[in-house]
Amino acid sequence: MTTGYQLKSLLTAEGEASLYFEAKDFSDLASDQVLIQVEAAPINPSDLALLTAPMDLESLTSSGSGYETKISAKAKPGAVQFFAARLGMALTTGNEGAGTVIAAGDSEAAQALLGKKVGAFGGGMYAQYRVANVMECLPLPEGASAEQGASSFVNPMTALGMIETMKMEGHSAIIHTAAASNLGQMLNRLCLADGIPLICVVRSETQKTLLESQGAQCVLNSQDPNFFADLTDACDRYHATLAFDATGGGTLGSTLLNGMEAAAARHLTEYNRYGSDRFKQLYIYGGLDVSPTTLHRGFGFAWSINGWLLPQFLGRAGIEVMMRMRARVAAELTTSFASHYAHRVSLPEALSLDLVREYASQATGVKTLIQPTHEG
Ligand SMILES: NC(=O)c1ccc[n+]([C@@H]2O[C@H](COP(=O)([O-])OP(=O)(O)OC[C@H]3O[C@@H](n4cnc5c(N)ncnc54)[C@H](OP(=O)(O)O)[C@@H]3O)[C@@H](O)[C@H]2O)c1
Incomplete structure (x- = not known):
């Protein structure tokens, strides 16, 4: 016994x-x-x-x-x-x-x-x-x-799941919040290795320095007065239409959608009261901020906000994708997924x-x- x-x-x-x-x-x-x-x-x-x-x-x-x-x-x-x-x-x-x-x-x-x-x-x-x-x-x-x-499971598979989601849904870059988290550091290593543009959003200069010391190419501090302008520039540069938000509460998710829309609006040839037709996806995948989620809807009508949870994603992706992801975690356990x-x-x-x-x-x-x- x-x-x-x-x-x-x-x-x-x-x-x-x-x-x-x-x-x-x-x-x-x-x-x-x-x-x-x-x-x-x-x-x-x-x-x-x-x-x-x-x-x-x-x-x-x-x-x-x-x-x-x-x-x-x-x-x-x-x-x-x-x-x-x-x-x-x-x-x-x-x-x-x-x-x-x-x-x-x-x-x-x-x-x-x-x-x-x-x-x-x-x-x-x-x-x-x-x-x-x-x-x-x-x-x-x-x-x-x-x-x-x-x-070896929760954060590695989630970081890989974000990249799989990006590919499955036809996006070409990822915006990520609370980006200096363990998961965020993994995602940064994966995106650097795979050549995927990643816009890291953090809330302090210490976190910015930490990620930049790990090679992150675009780190924005949400507390910086120029945050929205820098976010819009980055969304434009990388054609970003997909964001994963770990905070969930407050206005950060809304700001990301507005940044993606502001970047799309730069390319409109004439004014459209309904905004751009560039589709923007926000996934709320964490609840670090437990206050209500607030939307300032300046981002037109081509958008969606969904929850994202690893087990549900794996169910959607299927066994073959899951086994491929697990094999990569095992192979890079002490490097990308440390x-x-x-x-x-x-x-x-x-x-x-x-x-x-x-x-x-x-x-x-x-x-x-x-x-x-x-x-x-
Ligand atoms: N949906 C899923 O399937 C799934 C799977 C795995 C992980 N997750 C989520 O992924 C996130 C990261 O997990 P982890 O284990 O990597 O975290 P971690 O290493 O413990 O780090 C937590 C990070 O969150 C930041 N943070 C805490 N409260 C915040 C707030 N109110 N606003 C902005 N940033 C805040 C912290 O920054 P400060 O130092 O500034 O506080 C820290 O960088 C968590 O939200 C977790 O729930 C979700």
């Missing part, structure tokens, strides 16, 4: 949000399943949606130690209504991670993974063990460490209050890696 601890997240109807550990038996394996001893799992913004999004961090308290640690907070105003679908459910946490396959079901595909280091996704990775279907596993290249493979971590902690250390407040800030360069095999 293999038992181990998992990190659970609970929000109650009475307005208490808590994170705590629960023991689980991981012994039962179906024929196409493997048992992974988890060695590394990153805390990404999408994980925070389950971990800290409902919490009023001012009211955070902690009790117990080791795997008896529990942290609790009052729910933020409105959180009980917003998260109504999860009330009372003890949810597993951790979208992705990596570790060693220590047991396997009897299918050939499962047996082939025995003893291998794999990356995996699909939830439940903040745990000592995780049962995974073979299709959820990406065998890591020979010699790659679990840390190198921990972020991630950077500010903290490496054990499972219980991940609940230390100062650290929780830090990773909840979602700032550049403070990503935390949980290492469940470390006792800490």
Whole structure:
């Protein structure tokens, strides 16, 4: 019997949000399943949606130690209504991670993974063990460490998915916001390698310098007074008609559509009250800014705004595209798809209050890696 601890997240109807550990038996394996001893799992913004999004961090308290640690907070105003679908459910946490396959079901595909280091996704990775279907596993290249493979799915596949989307939908450049994120740095490396024009939008000079030091050719600071004029020039230069916005809230997405339209309008031969007929696509793929999305509709009528989520994109793209993307992630794991971590902690250390407040800030360069095999 293999038992181990998992990190659970609970929000109650009475307005208490808590994170705590629960023991689980991981012994039962179906024929196409493997048992992974988890060695590394990153805390990404999408994980925070389950971990800290409902919490009023001012009211955070902690009790117990080791795997008896529990942290609790009052729910933020409105959180009980917003998260109504999860009330009372003890949810597993951790979208992705990596570790060693220590047991396997009897299918050939499962047996082939025995003893291998794999990356995996699909939830439940903040745990000592995780049962995974073979299709959820990406065998890591020979010699790659679990840390190198921990972020091998969510951000790499999303960065590649953005490029695939661009090609599938006939665009020739990408505008990307929160562009100094781990994902943004990957996208920059991919676009440089593939010769794809990328307009990186950041919100500080430090982030601009960081991306430029990595070779980024067009980095715009949204706080710069000339931002809109520079955005319009860049959209014109690269014929940009596609934007991926990680912030979601506020006016940034609207500004991107207006910049694309202003660039198109430069080429109109006569005034048209309905704007240009150049089609502009904005994908909102993150929620870093939780304020309402505001549109200032100066961008004509040839536009669309959609959500973009990796699993839905993979369903649309099909298995062949997905396998091609996975092969590229495996081949370039330690180069194009390298991630950077500010903290490496054990499972219980991940609940230390100062650290929780830090990773909840979602700032550049403070990503935390949980290492469940470390006792800490
Ligand atoms: N839809 C999907 O399928 C999918 C898949 C993967 C990732 N994502 C999204 O991709 C984004 C990046 O993920 P990551 O793991 O690469 O992030 P990360 O490395 O943790 O970096 C987060 C970045 O967001 C910036 N940021 C935070 N709040 C912001 C705000 N209100 N306005 C503008 N920028 C803000 C930070 O800049 P500062 O230092 O200025 O705070 C930082 O550069 C996240 O939004 C995540 O949810 C979506």
